[in-house]
Amino acid sequence: xxxxxxxxxxxxxxxxxxxxxxxxxxxxxxxxxxxxxxxxxxxxxxxxxxxxxxxxxxxxxxxxxxxxxxxxxxxxxxxxxxxxxxxxxxxxxxxxxxxxxxxxxxxxxxxxxxxxxxxxxxxxxxxxxxxxxxxxxxxxxxxxxxxxxxxxxxxxxxxxxxxxxxxxxxxxxxxxxxxxxxxxxxxxxxxxxxxxxxxxxxxxxxxxxxxxxxxxxxxxxxxxxxxxxxxxxxxxxxxxxxxxxxxxxxxxxxxxxxxxxxxxxxxxx
Numbered sequence: 001x002x003x004x005x006x007x008x009x010x011x012x013x014x015x016x017x018x019x020x021x022x023x024x025x026x027x028x029x030x031x032x033x034x035x036x037x038x039x040x041x042x043x044x045x046x047x048x049x050x051x052x053x054x055x056x057x058x059x060x061x062x063x064x065x066x067x068x069x070x071x072x073x074x075x076x077x078x079x080x081x082x083x084x085x086x087x088x089x090x091x092x093x094x095x096x097x098x099x100x101x102x103x104x105x106x107x108x109x110x111x112x113x114x115x116x117x118x119x120x121x122x123x124x125x126x127x128x129x130x131x132x133x134x135x136x137x138x139x140x141x142x143x144x145x146x147x148x149x150x151x152x153x154x155x156x157x158x159x160x161x162x163x164x165x166x167x168x169x170x171x172x173x174x175x176x177x178x179x180x181x182x183x184x185x186x187x188x189x190x191x192x193x194x195x196x197x198x199x200x201x202x203x204x205x206x207x208x209x210x211x212x213x214x215x216x217x218x219x220x221x222x223x224x225x226x227x228x229x230x231x232x233x234x235x236x237x238x239x240x241x242x243x244x245x246x247x248x249x250x251x252x253x254x255x256x257x258x259x260x261x262x263x264x265x266x267x268x269x
Contacts, residue, residue, distance in 0.1 A: 021047035027055035037063035038075040042098050045082055126176055133178070146214040150224040152255070154203035160194055174208045178215070183208050199252075206252035210259050217263055224255070229262050 006014040007026055014020075014029075021044065032052045037045060045063065053059030063079055065071060071079075081097040156167045170186065177183045187205045191197055197205070207224075214222050214231075220239075223230040230243045244262040249255045 018044060018048065020051055024051060025054050026051070029054070030057050030059040032059075032061045033064060034062065035064050036066070037079060038065045038071050042078050042081065042094060045078075046085075046094055049082070129176075130178065146211050146219050147221045148207060148211045148214065148224065149222065150207055151226065152203045152207065152224075152252075153200045154207050155200050156204065157198060157200055160198060160201060161190075174204070177208065177212060180209055180212060183212060202252045206256040210256055210263075213260050214263055219263065222259070222263065224259055229259050231263055 002011070003014070003016075003024075005011045007028075009028065018040075029052050032048065034040070034045065034048055040048070049061040052061055063082065065075075065079070068076070078098075081094060085094040085097065156170060158167075161167045161170065170190065173186055174183065177186065183205065187197075190201065210222070210224070217233075219231050219233045221232040223232075227246055228243055229246055230241060232239050232241050234240070246255075246258040246262055249258040
């Protein structure tokens, strides 16, 4: 009876428990105050927040706590995650942050603990994928993430892949690729979806292939210039730097061949 009075506009303020999170839709409700917000879980707070802003008017959700500076670290991280995960896709962002906060757990056992937040969930999955492949004998242990600095125009132009979300997806897939086969599959897919690739995309393709080889060779960084390539790899806590002269090369494929010849020779010599 009280709730229907609130929904019909006869009552301006409704004081309730978390029962209102259960799919109740009130278009006119545009402000919510949640007391002792640090006592709720992320899922509860997300559902409660979703009860306002159901129509065409701006909505506000206030999470009230006693003393913010006195809250446990995990409570502050939860509230910060909620504040950051607004707008479209907020639910997915919040789920990822929740996974980082709580940890992904022990995937090979029943102990649910972890420190995935220390490195980020995406990098955690990347390392996990590499470790599984190494244990299966599909690749060598100790694959490095290699940073490549270069002076070439290697990118996905806006007029080739015109949606920013698609461009970011392709960049991420290229960055995660660990073999030439994976890079070549992405290259074939790009041409199939978007047509013949311009020069900047060709540079991106060949430089990604160089990065894959450099990672397998154990280099942490490559600096590719017109006539030289500088390699950096770690030996314990020390960085070992070497510089090699490249044979003359102009096209992306020629540069790839010249750099790979130089860095493989550097590693084996």
